[in-house]
Amino acid sequence: MVFKRYVEIGRVALINYGKEYGKLVVIVDVIDQNRALVDAPDMVRSQMNFKRLTLTDIKIDIKRIPKKKALVAALEAADVKTKWENSSWGRKLIVQKRRASLNDFDRFKLMLAKIKKAGVVRQELAKLKRQSAA
Amino acid sequence: MAPAKQKTAKVSRNPDLIRGVGKFSRSKMYHKRGLWAIKAKNGGTFPCHEKKLEEPAPAAVKPVKFYPADDVKKPLANKRKPKPTKLRASITPGTVLIILAGRFKGKRVVFLKQLSSGLLLVTGPYKINGVPLRRVNQAYVIGTSTKVDISGVSVDKFDDKYFAKQVEKKKKKGEGEFFEAEKEAKNVLPQVKKDDQKAVDTQLIKAIEGVEELKAYLAARFSLTAGMKPHDLVF
Numbered sequence: 115m116v117f118k119r120y121v122e123i124g125r126v127a128l129i130n131y132g133k134e135y136g137k138l139v140v141i142v143d144v145i146d147q148n149r150a151l152v153d154a155p156d157m158v159r160s161q162m163n164f165k166r167l168t169l170t171d172i173k174i175d176i177k178r179i180p181k182k183k184a185l186v187a188a189l190e191a192a193d194v195k196t197k198w199e200n201s202s203w204g205r206k207l208i209v210q211k212r213r214a215s216l217n218d219f220d221r222f223k224l225m226l227a228k229i230k231k232a233g234v235v236r237q238e239l240a241k242l243k244r245q246s247a248a
Numbered sequence: 249m250a251p252a253k254q255k256t257a258k259v260s261r262n263p264d265l266i267r268g269v270g271k272f273s274r275s276k277m278y279h280k281r282g283l284w285a286i287k288a289k290n291g292g293t294f295p296c297h298e299k300k301l302e303e304p305a306p307a308a309v310k311p312v313k314f315y316p317a318d319d320v321k322k323p324l325a326n327k328r329k330p331k332p333t334k335l336r337a338s339i340t341p342g343t344v345l346i347i348l349a350g351r352f353k354g355k356r357v358v359f360l361k362q363l364s365s366g367l368l369l370v371t372g373p374y375k376i377n378g379v380p381l382r383r384v385n386q387a388y389v390i391g392t393s394t395k396v397d398i399s400g401v402s403v404d405k406f407d408d409k410y411f412a413k414q415v416e417k418k419k420k421k422g423e424g425e426f427f428e429a430e431k432e433a434k435n436v437l438p439q440v441k442k443d444d445q446k447a448v449d450t451q452l453i454k455a456i457e458g459v460e461e462l463k464a465y466l467a468a469r470f471s472l473t474a475g476m477k478p479h480d481l482v483f
Contacts, residue, residue, distance in 0.1 A: 218346070218356075218483045219394040222465045 119169040121150065124176045126194055127167040136207070138198060139167070140189070143179050151179065155186050172197055333366035338391035342398035345370065346390040346470045346483070352379050354469035358396050358452060360403045369406055373449040376456070376466045381445055383411055392483045396462070400451040405444070 119125070125141045134157065143151035145161055152167070153159040159182075174192040176185060189195075198204040216224065261280050262270040272280065287294055339345065343359045345368070357379050360369045368386055372379030456462050472478065 214480070215482055217394060218392045218470070218481075219344070219462070219465055222468065223461055226461060226464070 119171060121164065121169065122173065123178050124174045124188075126170050126172040126174065126198075127152070128170060129162070129166055130168045131166045138170075138194070140174060140176070140185065141167075142176070142185070153182070153185055155182070155189065170198070170203070171201070332362065332364055333386055335362050336386065336391055338393070339368070339386070339389075340395070342396045344392045344394040344396065344466070345384070346392060347379075347384060347388065348390060349388045350384075352382075354471060355379050356392075356466050356468070356470060357384075358398070358456075358466070359391075360398065360401070360406075360448070363406070363408050365408045367408070369403065371445070371448055371452065372466070373452050373456070374445050375449060375453065376463060381406065381441075381448060383408075390483055394462075394465075396452065396459075397455040398452070400455065401448055403448070 121141060121144065123141060123143060127139055127141060129135055129137050129139060137154060137157070139152045139154040139157070139162075141150045142153045142159065145151055148165075149161050149163055150167070151159060152162045159179075172192070172194055174188050174194060176188045180188065199208065262272050262277055265271050270277075278284065283294070339359055341359060341361055345357050345359050347353055347355050347357055347370075355372070355377050357370045357372055357377070360371060360381075363369055363383065365383075366386070367383040368389065369381065370379070370384045371381045374380050453463075456466065
């Protein structure tokens with residue numbers, strides 16, 4: 115039961131509550147026991163309660179409260195975006211977003227595809243069963 | 249158009265001290281407005297339009313013989329002209345709609361145009377899902393974001409009168425024959441309507457078959473399954 119993700123300067127976190135829900139931000143300073151100063155390339159640097167953040171595995175190398183340019187450069191250097199999109203957590207979020215944005219027609223096409231796939235799987239399974247029974 | 253003159257805002261020559269009380273008296277305002285100068289220019293009197301000659305009063309009206317006992321108030325004249333229902337922005341010609349109530353509830357249907365009564369003209373197409381050319385109220389419809397190309401179809405001949413109920417001629421009551429005569433099949437669709445349906449549908453079906461799986465989509469009914477939250481769904 116050791117903690118692996120720590121609140122530290124440079125820790126990338128996901129906002130899980132409020133107007134900015136779902137955005138990735140970097141912890142840039144700690145204000146007090148409950149709040150952190152948080153920054154991202156497309157938002158104004160602001161304070162946020164830790165309860166609104168979920169820490170991720172990603173950490174970048176920055177000094178305390180970097181200028182916006184330095185922050186952006188550090189994010190590029192650490193390639194946070196690709197790391198996030200390739201992580202299983204990041205991929206899950208992308209899939210969730212895609213599913214939520216499906217059209218009624220898309221949902222219909224998806225249903226047909228699922229049925230088709232299930233049919234193919236069942237055929238293969240039946241084939242294998244016959245082989246092992248024989 | 250002649251170049252517009254610079255309209256200076258009309259400033260009052262008599263500023264308000266408090267609301268309703270001007271700074272200058274009537275006689276002071278007379279002088280400020282220069283009415284004395286206008287009068288002097290026009291020979292002592294203020295210029296005015298010539299009075300229109302009134303036509304001699306029409307010949308004496310005969311006194312009314314009947315006066316109603318009570319004074320009945322006349323209702324105010326209603327000059328309101330109702331407008332056709334405002335069409336939702338998501339519904340454009342060619343949109344696939346989901347019908348929510350009535351005989352065809354759940355059916356996905358192609359929208360053709362809005363009629364002057366505000367109802368939506370809609371067709372299955374008939375061959376695909378059994379919905380004929382029909383009127384549907386906008387309130388009982390979900391507009392999806394799927395569109396069908398409707399440019400090849402001409403919908404001009406359809407209006408509300410096309411869908412009016414056929415009025416039968418009153419038959420004379422012959423008691424014995426009365427009940428038998430009523431049993432005639434009254435529900436035969438006139439051939440004209442069937443031809444209209446075909447004319448609209450052939451073009452539509454061509455456009456629909458151009459898109460993959462759209463035909464099966466229109467043939468299927470819409471339903472909610474477990475876990476589907478209508479307020480969260482994107483249509």
